[in-house]
Structure formats: C-alpha cells, structure tokens
Amino acid sequence: MSAVYLLLLLLPVISAQTFHWGPCPTPNVQSNFTLEQYMGEWYEIEKLPDIIGRGVCIKENYTLGGDGIIQVLYSQVKDKRWFLEETAVVMDPQEPAKLGVNLLSFLPYMPYWVLSTDYTNYAVAYSCKDVFGAFHFDFAWILARTPSLPPLLVQSAKQLLTSQGIGISKMTPTDQSCKH
Numbered sequence: 396m397s398a399v400y401l402l403l404l405l406l407p408v409i410s411a412q413t414f415h416w417g418p419c420p421t422p423n424v425q426s427n428f429t430l431e432q433y434m435g436e437w438y439e440i441e442k443l444p445d446i447i448g449r450g451v452c453i454k455e456n457y458t459l460g461g462d463g464i465i466q467v468l469y470s471q472v473k474d475k476r477w478f479l480e481e482t483a484v485v486m487d488p489q490e491p492a493k494l495g496v497n498l499l500s501f502l503p504y505m506p507y508w509v510l511s512t513d514y515t516n517y518a519v520a521y522s523c524k525d526v527f528g529a530f531h532f533d534f535a536w537i538l539a540r541t542p543s544l545p546p547l548l549v550q551s552a553k554q555l556l557t558s559q560g561i562g563i564s565k566m567t568p569t570d571q572s573c574k575h
C-alpha cells in the first residue's frame with residue numbers, strides 16, 4: 396500500500412504505469428466517515444499496480460490507538476506471509492475520510508482517501524501525489540471484509556472510480572485463494 400507509494404516516489408521511473416500528466420484528480424470521499432467503523436481487517440480485492448504488493452492474499456489490519464494514531468499491519472504471501480507496519484492519521488478533522496499514511500517516520504504522510512465504504516462489506520481507497528501539478532502518480536484499492544466480493548460490488552466500485560476521473564484500465568484482481 397503506502398510502501399508502494401513511497402517507492403514510486405523514490406523511483407519514479409519504475410512507476411511508468413501509474414504516471415499521468417496533470418494534477419491529481421479530486422474525487423469525492425465518503426461522507427460522514429466514521430474512523431472507528433473502518434478499523435479491523437480488509438482484504439485487497441483489486442488494485443492499480445504497485446511495487447510492494449506483488450504477493451498474493453494481501454490484507455491490512457487497522458487498529459485505532461487512544462492517541463488517534465492508526466496502526467496499519469499490511470501483509471502478503473510470498474512463500475510465507477510477510478508483514479509491514481505503518482501508521483496512519485486523519486490529517487484534518489474536518490475531512491475524516493482523508494487519511495495520511497506514514498511508512499517511515501522521517502518521510503511525509505502519503506494521502507489515503509476513503510472514497511466509499513459501507514464499513515461491513517467493501518471499501519474503495521485512493522492515493523495520489525502530484526509533482527508541481529505537472530504530473531501525478533496514483534493508486535487505488537478495492538477492499539473487502541472477506542477474501543472475495545460479489546462481482547456487482549466490484550463493478551460498482553470501478554464505476555465509482557471511473558466517475559471520479561480515475562483511470563482503472565490497469566486495475567488487476569488480487570489472488571486471495573491461499574489459506575488465510
């Protein structure tokens with residue numbers, strides 16, 4: 396997730412497939428977003444390509460601490476299950492669906508916007524960073540509380556992304572067939 400994002404910022408050449416001219420799109424985010432309800436485990440169903448998430452059975456577990464800091468445990472299977480710890484925060488209480496994810500403390504927060512979620516079945520998340528408004532790199536994830544999501548929900552998640560001006564032609568399903 397954000398590790399990918401970080402690497403893309405550090406190694407823009409590799410990210411050719413997520414590179415676009417112009418500034419980031421400005422999609423609508425989930426209204427009345429309730430952070431507490433978003434916590435817990437999310438399985439990655441589909442995503443725009445990234446560098447870190449090359450394994451299978453990718454999932455994330457979000458835990459809200461008393462200090463308002465969210466611990467994110469990202470994991471995927473490559474031979475064995477491999478873990479990555481991140482933190483996230485709400486950047487502006489006025490816009491709670493716009494999180495910032497921090498992979499390494501000395502690096503700036505990466506945007507992580509929850510565009511849509513019903514909290515109990517699916518979520519659509521988006522991250523975009525532009526460079527002087529001249530070009531941008533973006534990432535999108537369709538997440539679910541279970542290792543699979545009904546095709547109609549995947550379809551409507553994709554329609555939502557498209558309607559917000561986000562290109563999804565590079566989106567690929569994440570293999571969730573291994574034992575969890």
Ligand SMILES: *[C@@H]1O[C@H](CO)[C@@H](O)[C@H](O)[C@H]1NC(C)=O
Pocket residue numbers: 426427
């Ligand atoms: C958001 O919450 C407020 C207050 O609870 C409510 O009045 C409003 O209808 C909600 N909006 C949406 C889009 O759910």
Ligand SMILES: *[C@@H]1O[C@H](CO)[C@@H](O)[C@H](O)[C@H]1NC(C)=O
Pocket residue numbers: 435436456457458
């Ligand atoms: C997510 O993390 C919390 C806190 O570490 C833990 O209590 C919970 O069991 C985890 N959930 C899953 C599904 O692993």
